[in-house]
Amino acid sequence: MERPNTLERIKKRLIDRHEWQLYLFILPVVVFFIILHYVPMYGIVIAFKRYSPSRTIWGSPWVGLLYFEKFFSSAMFGQLMWNTIYLSFYQLLVFFPFPLILALMLNYTNSKGMKGFAQTVTYAPHFISIVVLVGMLFLFGSPSSGLINVLLKKAGIESVNFMGSNAWFPHIFVFSQVWQNTGYQAIIFLASLTAVDLSLYEAATIDGATKLQKIFKIDIPAIMPTIVTMLLLQVGKMLNVDTQKALLMQTALNLDASEIFGTYVYKIGLIDAQFSYSTAINLFQNVINLALLVCVNAASRKLTEESLW
Amino acid sequence: MKIGETGQDRVFNAVTYSCIIVACLLVLYPLYFIVIASLSDPQYVLNGEVFLWPRGLNLSGYGRILRYKPLWVGYRNSLFYAVVGGFLSSALTLLAAYPLSRSDFSGRKAFTAFLLITMFFSGGLIPQYIVVNALGLRNTYGALIAVGGIHVMNLFIASSFFRSTSITELYEACQLDGYAHFGYFFKILLPISTPIVIVMLLFYGVWQWNDFFRALIYLDKPEFYPIQLVLRDLLASSQITGAMVELLSEDQGAYAEMLKAAESMKYGIIIVASVPMLLLYLVLQRYFVKGITMGSVKG
Secondary structure (H helix, E strand, O other): OOOOOHHHHHHHHHHHOOHHHHHHHHHHHHHHHHHHHHHHHHHHHHHHEOOOOOOOOOOOOEOOOHHHHHHHHOHHHHHHHHHHHHHHHHHHHHHOHHHHHHHHHHHOOOOHHHHHHHHHHHHHHHHOOHHHHHHHHHHHHOOOOOHHHHHHHHOOOOOOOHHHOOOOHHHHHHHHHHHHHHHHHHHHHHHHHOOOOHHHHHHHHHOOOOHHHHHHHHHHHHHHHHHHHHHHHHHHOOOOOOHHHHHHHOOOOOHHHHOOHHHHHHHHHHHOOOHHHHHHHHHHHHHHHHHHHHHHHHHHHHHHOOOOO | OOOOOOHHHHHHHHHHHHHHHHHHHHHHHHHHHHHHHHHOOHHHHHOOOOOOOOOOOOOHHHHHHHOOHHHHHHHHHHHHHHHHHHHHHHHHHHHHHHHHHOOOOOOHHHHHHHHHHHHHOOOOHHHHHHHHHHOOOOOOOHHHHHOOOOOHHHHHHHHHHHHHHOOHHHHHHHHHHOOHHHHHHHHHHOHHHHHHHHHHHHHHHHHHHHOOHHHHHHOOOHHHOOHHHHHHHHHOOOOOOHHHHHHHOOOOOOHHHHHHHHHHHHHHHHHHHHHHHHHHHHHOHHHHHHHHHHHHOOO
């Protein structure tokens, strides 16, 4: 039998088996991603050039690592690193357990009505926009008329300018995240809990296991893959703390704590119009993120046999 | 008491039930407070005399908000971004999700990698800004519809849905009729996939409605502002912003009076801005839950 050559094989797939239609299906999205995601990746070269809007990217002169050196030797470097990593770790440690605990508790709620109600209520804040959420923080935390300070005053405690304080900024940032997204994340854990084999519970009940023992012996091991995947995704975004939120929460008085990579890249780039410098900082941030993700993923594959890819 | 529950279990139940109730109260009370504060006389709110129900019912704040034009321009624009953007993004996402859901698609691995890379590495803010600027999209309605218009996560959710819904026999029947993928997708798969269509429309729609950062970057003409950008000027500050002064200019009161009125009016603004999405959520909750659940299934 004669072997068909490559060209004929491709032709057979594409035409006779109508695979060209599949390529047509995906074409618009591919074009979209090339223009809006891959072309900007080429634009990264301006981090190594002195780019200005009056010149083309191609025509701008090369400056090598000038902007990176400038950033590493500036006082902002240390401050951004510290603020971003601190906020990130804080959020990771404090926020992560809440949805897990909520999901486990809801999973052991015998009353269907209560479970449904609690899920509906805790998921709701996710639909409040970040602008409104921060607006609420400003309202409730207002030193003169905010609810929290009114209560503090009634208790005889001096009022606190929550949104104008470096010390309070990380706490407010993280706990408002807990308030807004615990219910949302809990749904992901709940979904993977429904996949647990019911006969395991029955066997455990017969053996006289308590609910707490079931949680640690059955549930947690069963949803470990989900937990690890979600942790990995978080760590991979270590330097990508929610820029929108930090920017909105920024006031002149909490700037020392609230200036993070994202907000600084935005300000240097679009407010000060230092395009190349901003891109260099942004690139540094992205490369560190990627390196972290690769490392954590490799470590996780070794330790728990769970990985993203 | 249920069979198989030990004494320890009853303690466990008591603890979890109280924790759940406390969690619900912690979520609900701030929202409830905003509602009652928006309905109360500002004086009572500012003096901290409103806790459990509205005092000195006063709707003048709402009247003023209703007459404030930029807010309604933002409302109209955001509705446009949510509906048109939501529809276009969903359409492209569903189309691309179909080939990715087919294990017999020769380009599946390559395209998955092509899309996945953008989740973990991007050109960054300025390079993207330069591209969008070069395309002439800045200060157009197209800016918010194009930038970030397709979410890779949604694409994977849709393709895993198609994978589990696809019916091989019907696909083969289509092949024999000469329709192949076009006929199968549009005549059979899509009509039985209404849940995923709704999930996509909702995910993209809510996201367009609530997102503000792209608007901050790509729009500086108020006629294109989505509601979130208008809200930022009104809410995200403890100072009186320019927008607030404008909103209050019907009052010729002293600055202190203005500050008070401004503070209390924010409650009403939050209600007006958030109610549409919260209602949508309450009515279509099962679709939102379904969407997340599908997204969490790996692979």
